[in-house]
Amino acid sequence: MQRLIRAGTPLTAVLAVGALTLSACGAGGDDAGTTDQDGTEATGTGEAPDANVSIGMFAVPANLDFTTTGGAAVFEALLYNVYEGLVRLDEDGEIQPLLAESWDISDDGQEYTFHLQEGVTFHDGTAFDAEIVKFSLERLDQWSANTPEALDAIESVEVVDDYEVTVALSEPDYNALFWLAGPLGAMFSPDSVEDLATEANGTGPFEFVSYENAVRMEFARNEDYWAEPAGVAGVELVYYEDASAAANAIRTGGVDAVLRSEAFDQFESFEADEDIEVRVGTSQGVVVMSMNPDHEALAQDEVREAIHHAIDKEAVLAAATAGYGEILGGPSVPTDPYYSDFTGTYAYDPETAQELLEEAEVEALTFNVPNRAYAEASAQVIQDNLREVGIDVTLETQEFPAVWVEENMVNQDFDLTIINHVEPRNMNNYAFPDYYWGYDSDAARELFDEAAAATDDEEYASRMQELTELIVEDTPGVWLYNPPNVGLATEGVSGLPLNDLGVGIDLSNVTVSE
Structure with a gap:
């Protein structure tokens, strides 16, 4: 059954109402389902937890190191899936806890004390703690891509104890938490930073498996994940040179979904296809x-x-x-x-x-x-x-x-x-x-x-x-x-992000019906 999130309204009109309204729009079919708090489509019944999902993408990562490689293609694939930070953006762009379960801000706005999740490990078994936070944030001065200058206000990082760390700013910065919710806030294991271009070792719901340049990237569910496990056993990101190739792939079963579809001339035909859901959200683009x-x-x-x-x-x-x-x-x-x-x-x-x-x-x-x-x-x-x-x-x-x-x-x-x-x-x-x-x-x-x-x-x-x-x-x-954020999904695929936040594309909520 086709489910059209925009519910028949003109796409340009849908965009004007904003992310929150879009997330709550009724679907065009009978099996629209509800939405989770973060705006993704809620998990339904009859899921196949051992399923794998294949997703078409366009912007190609040159390598896996977003600390030295410009462009969003790298971190949009890895952040929230493989790598995590202290905080994250939810579907509506609001800052939410992640590796920090809570935080306190001093009255003058220059000290952030983070209280960390306990029992978190990297995929290679390294324990996540306050020393990791100190290492990762102090390493920002070695970044050469993705504007590390945005966090220049960080003056020092002090370890209070194993699961508490204080970040001091040289001056107040209204956007400090916002920048920490993006790639600049990613946490890294010290033993992994020499291989960032070819390997990805994070704390996230998926483990990195492989990347064939400009062809595909593969993730597998992290079975030891510290929070709610991913809804599918594996994800394959398939990279296409043009929108038509990706559109043909979803029509013929080559992929299960397409994110940031640019097949604008084919949207009307997709809307008429009962086996494909068209989901329209906002973007930061x-x-x-x-x-x-x-x-x-x-x-x-x-x-x-x-x-x-x-x-x-x-x-x-x-x-x-x-x-x-x-x-x-x-x-x-x-x-x-x-x-x-x-x-x-x-x-x-x-x-x-x-x-x-x-x-x-x-x-x-x-x-x-x-x-x-x-x-x-x-x-x-x-x-x-x-x-x-x-x-x-x-x-x-x-x-x-x-x-x-x-x-x-x-x-x-x-x-x-x-x-x-x-x-x-x-x-x-x-x-x-x-x-x-x-x-x-x-x-x-x-x-x-x-x-x-x-x-x-x-x-x-x-x-x-x-x-x-x-x-x-x-x-x-x-x-x-x-541009709008348009996603395409075959019947049975749920939980794809609706809105493009310009950070990581969180795939942990994706499920496939049996």
């Missing part, structure tokens, strides 16, 4: 075209503003997602607590773009495009748009992630580039001048600091809204759209 400020022309405010006005975002969305998603005018997404709608700030206006370019000399630009369908489709529209206002753009397609990450995020060798940033609250990367898009603003950093020092939600949101307005005014990039 921001598809952004960044403009390198080191380029002579792109360093000019008028040129960047002209490029904004030259791009038809409606046409981009139509080409990339068949119109599914939310057009953006700034670097935050509707589920962010500080979201403001800036879509009217730089309206599509080729005439204004041409006027802004009258006295600017813009030589041909090179546009580095990862070989992902949404990026290539978006770039082709943008290339045509810019040509119409007199800017010649050459598209350079690059293999993702290996080539694109190295050339753009590491070497920062681009004029224009585009990517879907799926990590949560990725706007915070504008605080780091060394981040690949090179945004360097003293005023922005001051507002980031003020937001971090906030003592309540209202103050934090207010500062972040000011900051968003400043970043939009500075135009370091063109924020195109926020």
Whole structure:
């Protein structure tokens, strides 16, 4: 029986209601079931605990080490499944206990004392305790990827006893727990860090089995897991180059589910298929075209503003997602607590773009495009748009992630580039001048600091809204759209995450009916 989570409403309308409403939507069929507290579909009766599930994915991990390898593909597969941290994000993006069963925060917001779960071991048998926490957090200064700067406020980590640890900050940081809920908070066994690129040893509900680069990654249930065991005996993540191949695979039984499906042109036919469930949730994704400020022309405010006005975002969305998603005018997404709608700030206006370019000399630009369908489709529209206002753009397609990450995020060798940033609250990367898009603003950093020092939600949101307005005014990039999170599942597969939180994709609740 087909179960359509969006219950017949237009997909764009569903996205607007937010994560909580989406999680509670009624299904289109009779066997929709209930939802657990974290928003995943509840476990039903007649489960097959020895079953294995195969899931189609797209973004390919270059290796297993997210401490030195950029891009979300690595940690989205491993975090919450193999690796765990002190805290985690639930389906609604709220911070929940994980390896820390509770914590206390000092009145000045600069000391976090974590009370740890007892009896937890890594997959190789190493005991998890306060010394592990100290080792893992102190090792952040050795990270070279995934913005370890976000936890620069950590000044010291003190072991109180085996199961209590105090993390002291040099200054208050409103987001400290939030960052600890993501990849930066992952706990590592000291004996495993030399092999992070090829092996994964965590405390999570699944043990890492193998990874065949760009083909598949395999997990097996951790039978000695300290909490509720995983619902299936094994998980196979199968990586596809394009959305059509993944769509064909689920139709023909090659996989049991597909996450982050980009087969937008096939959703209507999937909705008519009684054997496939279409689940629509929110995502943290921001598809952004960044403009390198080191380029002579792109360093000019008028040129960047002209490029904004030259791009038809409606046409981009139509080409990339068949119109599914939310057009953006700034670097935050509707589920962010500080979201403001800036879509009217730089309206599509080729005439204004041409006027802004009258006295600017813009030589041909090179546009580095990862070989992902949404990026290539978006770039082709943008290339045509810019040509119409007199800017010649050459598209350079690059293999993702290996080539694109190295050339753009590491070497920062681009004029224009585009990517879907799926990590949560990725706007915070504008605080780091060394981040690949090179945004360097003293005023922005001051507002980031003020937001971090906030003592309540209202103050934090207010500062972040000011900051968003400043970043939009500075135009370091063109924020195109926020894609939906669409999952496909064959009948009998339950418990897939509904919303994409931009951290680990938790598969521990997945079950298969007998």
